[in-house]
Amino acid sequence: MRAEWIKLRSTASTHYAVGTAALVLVLGVAWTLYVDSIWHERGLRSAAAAEEGFLPVVQLAVAVIGVLAATGEYATGLIRQTLTVTPRRSRLLLDKAAVVALTAFAVSAAVLLATASAARLVGDYPMAELDVAQLLAHALAATVLSLAGLGLGVVTRSTAGAVSGVVALLFVVPGIVNLLPTPWSTRIGAFLLPNLVPQAFLPERAGLEPLAAIGLLLLYAAVPLAAAWAVFTRRDV
């Protein structure tokens, strides 16, 4: 586990991904200042808070960390050495998952909380009240996405494939479902990853019960990881 942590910490791509996520704080402040200037000038009914607007950037950056934790080693071929040194594969996968999960949660929670607080410090325009629990739930969803990325990375052994898979979960499928005719778009939409956290916090919107939504969210991490475990324990490398 310590080895996995050092690997993740010392990879340049992890730094870029964390940097991208952290950039959200800067962008968020710029966003808030800009929206504020409009609000002072001619008033606005409401506008999204910065952390809400830039949420997809954080999600994507954190998901890439998960993918690269798996495919980075396949791309360099170093996975062979790793497996020679750590032949117990379930253990290795579990440790990777733990390190990825902790990192993803810490990064996304820190970025979201910092951006949300900075936005409220800097901005005067009316935005939703700072809801720490909801922000932590968004960080949990980002963590789930990161673990899904890890699972897909192990299964496909391809960075392009796994990142595309995560992008499909996060954007492509919801985008297409959104455009379906009305009863279907909401019916299917309720089960899609980006809509789960909002359902957990706005139960008045028809859809899943909050607990069911969170449970389903966790399944989005569990299924790819289980698939990864199934192939990783049977495959050569």
Add this chain to the structure above:
Amino acid sequence: MTPHTLRAEWIKLRSLRSTWLVLAVSLGSILMAAGLALMANGMYDAAPASRRDAAQLTELEDVVIIVPQLCLGILGVLAAVKDIPASYLAVPRRWPVLAGKTAGIAAIGLIVGQAAMFGSALVTRLVVGDRFHLEPLADRVPLLVVSGLSVVVLGLLGLGLGTLLRSVAACVALLAGVLYVFPIISFNVPGVAGEWGRSVMIGGLPRLIVGADLTNTVYGTRLSASGAAAVLAAYAVVPVLAGVWALRRRDL
């Protein structure tokens, strides 16, 4: 670019397994349009006759176009990132290699884009028959052609980014950024900046170029037709030129 490098790039591209996977998924968008049309049919037939006249169907090729766009973008990234060291030993002058790749990706994008757009438009119309009063196919030809060209643009954007950054993960994430994250952010930004953001999104540009109606869409209308054409071209040309520039300066 010599016939040699062009041929070499073509062989490399066609012998990659990912190329075929990407092509299959791209053309799967036609099946997807067929599936969506079948679903729409079911709803139409279940609705009472009085409500059928008002029923509308989104043009399904506009829905599924994202699949070939993303696929070609990924193919462009892979073509750039996957084989750099060996190619530049064999062909020490670098721009011909990139020119060969550009030609290959553009050709594939052209065929896949047009096939996916016309295929899904045609299949949709065959499946729905006389339900929904869809616009006749002939009236949509200009938009289908330009939307198909946006697939080429994504391919070259991927190729340019791949050459510049040499990281599959970063490039695919950036493609998702251009196609999804940037639009999501633009929708949420109020005022002039948001209006501009919504005007330069790839999704809206083909409609601006052919002068289609944008009143009921999320897209902005800040650009003229020629301005929109220039922006769409820039999405392809700027990254490729940046790639050429990086290749000339860099070790590998």
